[in-house]
Amino acid sequence: MQSKEEILDQLIELIRPYAEEPIVLSEQTRIIDDVGLDSMKVMELVMQIEDCFDVSVPLNILPDVNTIGEFAKHLETLLQDS
Amino acid sequence: MTTLLEKFRPLEEKRAALVASSGEDPFHVIVERVVSATESVVNGRKVIMVGTNNYLGLTFDSDCVAAACKAAKEEGTGTTGSRMANGSYAAHVALENELADFFNCPAAIVFSTGYIANLGVLSALTGPDDVILMDADCHASIYDGTRLGAAQVIRFRHNNPADLEKRLQRLGEKASRTLVVVEGIYSMLGDRAPLREIVDIKRRYGASLLVDEAHSVGVLGEHGRGLAEETAVEGEVDFITGTFSKSLGSIGGFCVSRWPELEHMRYAMRPYTFTASSSPSLIASTRQALQVLSRGVELRRKLWNNATRLYQGLTEMGFDLGPEISPVIAVKLPVSIEGDPILLWGELLSQGVYVNLVLPPAAPGGCSMLRCSLSAAHSPEQIDVVLKAFAVVSAKLKLEHRT
Numbered sequence: 451m452q453s454k455e456e457i458l459d460q461l462i463e464l465i466r467p468y469a470e471e472p473i474v475l476s477e478q479t480r481i482i483d484d485v486g487l488d489s490m491k492v493m494e495l496v497m498q499i500e501d502c503f504d505v506s507v508p509l510n511i512l513p514d515v516n517t518i519g520e521f522a523k524h525l526e527t528l529l530q531d532s
Numbered sequence: 533m534t535t536l537l538e539k540f541r542p543l544e545e546k547r548a549a550l551v552a553s554s555g556e557d558p559f560h561v562i563v564e565r566v567v568s569a570t571e572s573v574v575n576g577r578k579v580i581m582v583g584t585n586n587y588l589g590l591t592f593d594s595d596c597v598a599a600a601c602k603a604a605k606e607e608g609t610g611t612t613g614s615r616m617a618n619g620s621y622a623a624h625v626a627l628e629n630e631l632a633d634f635f636n637c638p639a640a641i642v643f644s645t646g647y648i649a650n651l652g653v654l655s656a657l658t659g660p661d662d663v664i665l666m667d668a669d670c671h672a673s674i675y676d677g678t679r680l681g682a683a684q685v686i687r688f689r690h691n692n693p694a695d696l697e698k699r700l701q702r703l704g705e706k707a708s709r710t711l712v713v714v715e716g717i718y719s720m721l722g723d724r725a726p727l728r729e730i731v732d733i734k735r736r737y738g739a740s741l742l743v744d745e746a747h748s749v750g751v752l753g754e755h756g757r758g759l760a761e762e763t764a765v766e767g768e769v770d771f772i773t774g775t776f777s778k779s780l781g782s783i784g785g786f787c788v789s790r791w792p793e794l795e796h797m798r799y800a801m802r803p804y805t806f807t808a809s810s811s812p813s814l815i816a817s818t819r820q821a822l823q824v825l826s827r828g829v830e831l832r833r834k835l836w837n838n839a840t841r842l843y844q845g846l847t848e849m850g851f852d853l854g855p856e857i858s859p860v861i862a863v864k865l866p867v868s869i870e871g872d873p874i875l876l877w878g879e880l881l882s883q884g885v886y887v888n889l890v891l892p893p894a895a896p897g898g899c900s901m902l903r904c905s906l907s908a909a910h911s912p913e914q915i916d917v918v919l920k921a922f923a924v925v926s927a928k929l930k931l932e933h934r935t
Binding site for chain 1: 663668678684685686687688689698699702703892893898
């Protein structure tokens with residue numbers, strides 16, 4: 451089971467290639483407003499996260515996810531439940 | 533002060549920029565007059581319609597038109613309410629029986645559109661403890677159906693059975709409460725689902741399978757029952773949804789199932805319960821069209837000949853197309869030529885050919901596309917006109933690129 455920090459670091463590495471401009475990614479970075487992902491890219495990212503963490507990530511959680519930190523928190527819960 | 537309508541400003545700005553760059557609004561084309569199943573008047577001139585999904589050309593079938601006229605005269609123009617409130621007309625029930633017979637299924641439900649069929653079935657069939665595992669390229673009605681329901685929603689990579697299996701495996705015990713959703717022919721790229729492999733996987737994991745055959749009914753299979761018939765897996769598909777607005781030439785949707793319990797779902801589907809039922813004329817023409825479709829071997833032969841003629845011609849011209857010959861032919865345009873897709877579309881229109889312009893994110897893979905759909909009613913000569921238009925436009929654009 452990965453630690454909270456490990457989950458966050460891995461998530462940041464998965465999101466980094468999507469950044470349109472080189473920006474510093476942190477817990478507070480907003481995935482759509484700051485990184486610039488559109489809805490289709492968010493969907494692709496979810497599948498990559500599923501494969502990287504070997505966990506099911508229902509699209510239903512997306513309305514509650516704004517920042518990378520929030521996504522990491524959801525992932526932590528999903529990993530605990532799986 | 534911001535208002536509710538403020539949010540539409542970026543959309544309008546984008547639309548205005550499109551119109552300014554091309555002189556056309558590709559998403560607000562006025563069809564001034566319909567001439568036939570394959571021709572209409574647009575911008576004051578007759579054009580060949582190559583984007584109507586009118587696969588068998590039945591919108592102008594004389595028996596279908598006569599049936600619609602007769603029903604309108606005898607039963608009126610509309611039902612003015614839902615079937616649960618106002619009652620089902622005998623013809624609604626007759627069409628359901630005829631669909632059940634056609635698909636060799638014990639149960640069928642008719643909906644007011646194909647979109648509503650997916651909304652109703654997906655939202656009612658799965659609940660909070662269930663999972664919908666859908667192909668990433670599924671139609672918007674499937675995405676919207678999942679949003680109306682409460683199930684967990686997971687996507688798998690388009691037409692990738694290994695990716696589907698990986699995700700089903702991950703679900704563990706939940707796999708048996710999972711509905712896998714795929715399409716017979718995908719509406720944008722025109723490719724078929726690898727249904728035999730998908731059926732094999734869903735069987736091994738005890739999942740259920742829904743196939744949306746909107747673009748494949750009337751098009752695939754000896755009797756026109758779609759991809760499930762073509763791949764001989766009808767007994768393994770749990771639910772089939774579809775539409776009347778393509779091969780059947782009217783408006784409406786349906787679901788058939790090998791499970792008689794589908795009948796119980798009728799009372800649990802809000803999109804069914806709270807929508808006015810289809811008008812008598814629509815039901816009457818659909819019933820007639822279903823008869824034509826079921827005997828439509830010759831129509832299907834013509835359709836596939838036309839599809840092959842266009843696909844091969846466009847391939848020879850060097851266009852990048854969808855992965856297989858299909859009545860839906862996607863001409864994919866390079867991402868780098870921003871602005872040009874609309875000009876190319878406009879050029880085709882000025883050459884007398886109407887196709888669907890598809891811009892990101894509607895097209896898979898982030899590219900723009902000129903989407904063609906063929907009809908059995910197209911003549912080989914019309915296909916040649918379409919090819920000529922693509923050739924002229926292609927050459928013209930290359931010329932422009934050089935200057």
